[in-house]
Amino acid sequence: MPSAITTESLTKSFGRARALDGLTFAVERGEVHGFLGPNGAGKTTTLRILLGLVRADGGTASLLGGDPWRDAVTLHRRLAYVPGDVALWPNLTGGEVIDLLGRLRGGLDQKRRADLLERFDLDPTKKGRSYSKGNRQKVALIAALASDVELLLLDEPTSGLDPLMEAAFRDCITEQRDNGRTVLLSSHILAEVEAVCERVTIIRGGRVVESGALADLRHLGLTSITAELAGEPLGLTDLPGVSDLRIEDHTLRCRVETADLSELLQRLGAVGVRNLVSQPPTLEELFLGFYGDASGEAEPGPPAR
Amino acid sequence: MNAYAGSGALVRLALRRSRIMLAVWVALFVVFAGYSATATVDLYPSLELRIAAADTINGSQALVAMYGRVYDPSSLGALAMIKTGGLGAVFVAMFAVILIVRHTRADEEAGRTELVGGTAVGRRAPLAAALAIALVVNLVLAALTAAALIAAGLPADGSVAFGLAWAGVGLAFAAIAAVVAQLTTSARSATAISAAILAVVYVLRAVGDAAGETGLRWLTWLSPIGWAQQFRPYAGDRWWVLLVTLGFAALAATAALVLAARRDLGAGLLPDRSGPAGACRSLRSPLALAWRLHRGALAGWAVGFALVGALVGGLAANVEGFLNNPNARDFITRLGGEKGLIDAFLSLELAFAGIMAAAYGIQVVMRLRAEEVGLRAEPVLARGVGRVRWAMSHIVIALAGTTLLLVLVGAGAGLVRGIQTGAAGEAVRVFAAALVQLPAAWILAAIVVAAFGVAPRFAAAGWVALAAFVVLGELGPLFGLSQWILDISPFAHVPKLPGGAFSPVPLIALTAVAALLAAAGLAALRRRDIGR
Numbered sequence: 049m050p051s052a053i054t055t056e057s058l059t060k061s062f063g064r065a066r067a068l069d070g071l072t073f074a075v076e077r078g079e080v081h082g083f084l085g086p087n088g089a090g091k092t093t094t095l096r097i098l099l100g101l102v103r104a105d106g107g108t109a110s111l112l113g114g115d116p117w118r119d120a121v122t123l124h125r126r127l128a129y130v131p132g133d134v135a136l137w138p139n140l141t142g143g144e145v146i147d148l149l150g151r152l153r154g155g156l157d158q159k160r161r162a163d164l165l166e167r168f169d170l171d172p173t174k175k176g177r178s179y180s181k182g183n184r185q186k187v188a189l190i191a192a193l194a195s196d197v198e199l200l201l202l203d204e205p206t207s208g209l210d211p212l213m214e215a216a217f218r219d220c221i222t223e224q225r226d227n228g229r230t231v232l233l234s235s236h237i238l239a240e241v242e243a244v245c246e247r248v249t250i251i252r253g254g255r256v257v258e259s260g261a262l263a264d265l266r267h268l269g270l271t272s273i274t275a276e277l278a279g280e281p282l283g284l285t286d287l288p289g290v291s292d293l294r295i296e297d298h299t300l301r302c303r304v305e306t307a308d309l310s311e312l313l314q315r316l317g318a319v320g321v322r323n324l325v326s327q328p329p330t331l332e333e334l335f336l337g338f339y340g341d342a343s344g345e346a347e348p349g350p351p352a353r
Numbered sequence: 354m355n356a357y358a359g360s361g362a363l364v365r366l367a368l369r370r371s372r373i374m375l376a377v378w379v380a381l382f383v384v385f386a387g388y389s390a391t392a393t394v395d396l397y398p399s400l401e402l403r404i405a406a407a408d409t410i411n412g413s414q415a416l417v418a419m420y421g422r423v424y425d426p427s428s429l430g431a432l433a434m435i436k437t438g439g440l441g442a443v444f445v446a447m448f449a450v451i452l453i454v455r456h457t458r459a460d461e462e463a464g465r466t467e468l469v470g471g472t473a474v475g476r477r478a479p480l481a482a483a484l485a486i487a488l489v490v491n492l493v494l495a496a497l498t499a500a501a502l503i504a505a506g507l508p509a510d511g512s513v514a515f516g517l518a519w520a521g522v523g524l525a526f527a528a529i530a531a532v533v534a535q536l537t538t539s540a541r542s543a544t545a546i547s548a549a550i551l552a553v554v555y556v557l558r559a560v561g562d563a564a565g566e567t568g569l570r571w572l573t574w575l576s577p578i579g580w581a582q583q584f585r586p587y588a589g590d591r592w593w594v595l596l597v598t599l600g601f602a603a604l605a606a607t608a609a610l611v612l613a614a615r616r617d618l619g620a621g622l623l624p625d626r627s628g629p630a631g632a633c634r635s636l637r638s639p640l641a642l643a644w645r646l647h648r649g650a651l652a653g654w655a656v657g658f659a660l661v662g663a664l665v666g667g668l669a670a671n672v673e674g675f676l677n678n679p680n681a682r683d684f685i686t687r688l689g690g691e692k693g694l695i696d697a698f699l700s701l702e703l704a705f706a707g708i709m710a711a712a713y714g715i716q717v718v719m720r721l722r723a724e725e726v727g728l729r730a731e732p733v734l735a736r737g738v739g740r741v742r743w744a745m746s747h748i749v750i751a752l753a754g755t756t757l758l759l760v761l762v763g764a765g766a767g768l769v770r771g772i773q774t775g776a777a778g779e780a781v782r783v784f785a786a787a788l789v790q791l792p793a794a795w796i797l798a799a800i801v802v803a804a805f806g807v808a809p810r811f812a813a814a815g816w817v818a819l820a821a822f823v824v825l826g827e828l829g830p831l832f833g834l835s836q837w838i839l840d841i842s843p844f845a846h847v848p849k850l851p852g853g854a855f856s857p858v859p860l861i862a863l864t865a866v867a868a869l870l871a872a873a874g875l876a877a878l879r880r881r882d883i884g885r
Contacts, residue, residue: 099735101883121739129735135728137646138539140628147632148642152736173627177538188732 269329430587662765763787
């Protein structure tokens with residue numbers, strides 16, 4: 049089965065500003081794919097190209113086997129989208145908007161609609177103008193989740209939700225995945241990404257800097273090592289892949305690339321180890337490494353060394 | 354004075370945001386005034402010609418209702434500026450309304466006032482800043498307009514009075530819009546209500562002026578536009594009338610500032626009520642959504658058009674009695690159709706209804722751009738809705754709405770005329786005369802569609818085109834412009850019915866042009882990016 053989404057060298061400029069600079073990535077069917085990147089990296093532009101709202105200057109994109117620009121309308125019947133900035137018609141109620149958006153796609157599941165209203169604790173009788181940001185977000189989320197589609201495109205869908213609602217959202221996404229749906233989730237909330245996504249793509253400056261399974265990405269990070277040594281810490285200064293090396297008395301602290309971990313442990317073993325603490329990279333560290341160097345000159349890559 | 358803290362900074366912010374708009378507007382007014390003065394000064398070289406022309410206008414109640422009275426028939430300035438004064442005052446008032454709403458309720462609705470309000474800015478500061486800008490801009494407008502008129506060869510004190518009369522209308526409507534912006538929650542309805550007030554005061558002035566020496570003359574004094582004309586530039590320069598205008602503006606502005614400090618941010622007068630928990634069966638297509646968005650305003654316009662139609666139909670019978678002067682008869686007959694004075698009057702008024710219907714169409718199509726910029730087009734287009742279908746939903750309302758309005762004005766006028774004359778044929782004639790305005794009105798909506806597709810940032814071109822066509826039609830012949838320039842306006846091609854010769858050719862041609870413009874706009878819309 050072909051991928052749900054593939055893009056190949058997408059480029060897009062707005063005037064002189066280059067929003068996308070050769071973006072290539074793929075989302076497989078049935079996976080929940082995290083889409084990450086600092087502000088202004090090009091996430092929303094990518095989603096808008098995938099929706100056919102904006103036309104790419106160069107490169108190709110394919111969505112559910114179709115061309116997002118040419119086949120926009122037929123593709124939209126098979127997907128649901130939640131924008132990052134939800135604007136509602138001020139004089140329509142939330143319930144009316146949910147129904148309308150559902151019908152514009154070709155109908156929505158009334159039972160699921162009622163269920164979602166309850167789970168997200170939304171009052172559908174209030175007018176669009178009186179909803180808070182979080183409640184506007186809920187309206188768009190319910191409209192998307194209550195429809196029977198193959199693909200969900202979500203642009204920072206939880207940015208205004210409280211922690212309770214965020215948990216409800218995660219449950220919903222997990223259910224969607226169990227039902228075989230594909231989800232592309234753009235988000236800044238790392239805990240959320242960690243909880244629901246199998247694979248992630250990280251972009252910066254309109255290019256992909258890393259894409260792969262979360263478990264694999266962890267291997268790109270640096271492991272922190274704290275070791276209490278039995279002997280004199282000699283011959284430890286020129287080890288490959290080791291950074292931030294500090295030795296105080298008999299305590300060694302450093303960070304090491306996963307590939308060079310065994311080499312370091314062998315050397316430490318030769319000196320003699322009384323106590324050893326090893327800490328794998330947190331997602332936070334991982335992403336800070338990818339997001340950093342906003343100037344864009346430095347080699348994009350794993351966390352700071 | 355804490356409530357005003359930060360006003361200065363907000364004034365600078367607003368000037369920074371609107372500098373180009375303000376400069377262009379003011380320049381347009383100054384050029385408009387200067388040009389029409391120069392053109393008319395050359396038109397009436399002798400005193401006799403001036404008196405004859407002034408008597409023509411003063412002798413016709415229809416013209417007095419439209420433009421006002423020439424208070425000193427021997428004064429060149431009073432005659433030269435008669436059309437520009439009244440018509441220009443309407444534009445000055447609209448300019449003030451747009452300026453105030455843009456910097457108060459529109460900012461508030463968009464959440465920018467909240468952003469600013471979180472800093473050390475007083476509750477009245479945004480409104481105070483907007484009013485301060487309106488004051489400065491109108492004074493600049495007055496000074497430059499006076500300078501342009503003096504340069505055109507008109508007396509200095511009258512020219513200053515004329516500039517100040519315009520500025521007075523601007524200030525009065527800035528203050529009115531300031532009050533209205535406190536009452537409504539949306540910028541759109543603040544503008545609409547202010548425009549409705551403008552229409553009402555124009556009609557008050559028209560009725561008051563047309564009433565002559567007796568009866569309802571006092572109605573003029575309820576209207577800021579009436580005050581501007583009672584100032585009587587070039588015809589006595591009654592400076593004290595300016596105090597009436599300024600006093601009113603000060604009172605209304607104070608009321609707005611009091612309201613501003615008492616209400617909640619983002620709130621209006623009426624609390625929000627709950628609505629249905631689900632959409633009714635019919636709300637299931639882009640067209641249904643567009644209908645839902647436009648139906649309230651259309652109802653208001655429809656009532657207005659039906660009333661105006663009945664009024665025009667009723668007034669028509671009296672036209673003959675107004676004309677006690679052979680010059681006037683000659684003038685209005687040439688101005689309108691060939692058959693009779695009543696027909697000429699009806700033709701003039703129905704042409705005006707055509708222009709107003711075009712304004713409705715423009716406003717409806719402009720909604721497409723508002724939906725796009727407001728990010729509300731995106732969720733619809735991200736469903737199974739194509740761009741053309743989405744755009745067509747609003748365009749259909751624009752075309753059908755304009756049609757409905759002209760049907761109503763024609764039905765109103767026709768019905769009253771038919772009852773008065775007892776002739777069914779007369780009713781049909783008047784009804785048909787309203788309908789021939791349709792293709793020209795559609796062209797304006799189509800211009801907006803074209804602009805929206807090709808250059809969305811300039812979707813407001815429809816308003817510019819309408820203003821240009823109105824100026825061409827009203828003042829073009831006065832300026833002695835060549836026929837091909839006058840023919841640019843679609844309204845120039847509308848058969849002058851009732852009474853004039855009818856030919857379907859121009860109507861078909863106009864409809865074809867409208868269809869072409871709309872098709873070009875839709876084709877471009879399919880190719881461009883959404884959301885910018």
